[in-house]
Amino acid sequence: MTEEKFDTVMKIHNYTPYRMIHALSGHWMDPANRAMTKTVINISSTSGLHGAMGQINYATAKAGIIGLTKTVAAEWGRYGVRCNAVAYGWIDTRMTKPPDPDEKVVIGGQQIMSGIPLNAKKWRDTSDIAVGRPGTVEDAAGVMLFLSSPLSAYVTGTCIECTGGRYM
Template structure:
């Protein structure tokens, strides 16, 4: 059974990792997916992967923190597919430092990518999600639309070296609950996932030298080992496992779930 037949989804940060896994799942279930990524190559590969799974897709390339990006991606979505049913705010990265060493730029960059961008995208989506739902209710139609925001356990319990990231992810939970209260009556479900340690390029060995937006990302091997011991399941999660949680909240199975935070952490936070 295809759960997302002919639904249209925007998934930010979907050229790789969790976003890519989710985009492929949505495509397999019949969705039309708008792939958003900073880099052209991974985005086009994701588009083809969605099509190979039986869905349809386009790519919108660019820096999601650019002032005009949210408007552009929503416009290109409507131009291509005519509607918007699912919005997943997944894109982001980390830029860690201890509080007494953290610059204003480091703090603001994390707020921008993890909190300001989701706010802008939700606001831009309002005519196609909130207002569309309002019109349908007046016509006696019930059709649910879904917003899923990707937060982190850092946003609910804090984390050393991540005052910027934790603050942004905590704010995203507040945004999620507020949207749920404002838009639930229009059949828009807004929920969040809070990830623990998930295997992506953001959590790979820092010794690999991977960068995002010019910032070194990853976790030192010794710290990863410490995290693994603190997780009741004794391992980090896979991108597929993380995507499955988002998929559930984007699916019809979550039609009576609103304003909630689904922790996907192997029991690290409960």
């Protein structure tokens, strides 16, 4: 893997969340906003928790999100800010569907095909997922809804795995 590819993934998955959180810091730390509900939900991945062959950049970035989450939770809790992360497993999206040769993403003038190849049998095998299927976007959204609701008012600095029971 080139350093350029490594850096690009780090910028997308680490620098962007950091910059978004940093942009809120002055507003959220203002004592006038103490009573306001303030919640940060970062997106990690099981790759950040367990590693992923061929994805050293992505796994490193997603592990970094967990460190960012825990640090913001520790430092900003006194300002009424809760910060958590969700480590998603296989969620059925266009990024995890088999590649479509007609659908490409262009980054820096380079065409990149999205999707996970059909021959990635180990990854596509659902036998180690307790619920026996990939997650849906509704499954993914449900965790976010919980973390953004008053039901999670005493939850901060944690990473919830949304995996259907894979990696138990």
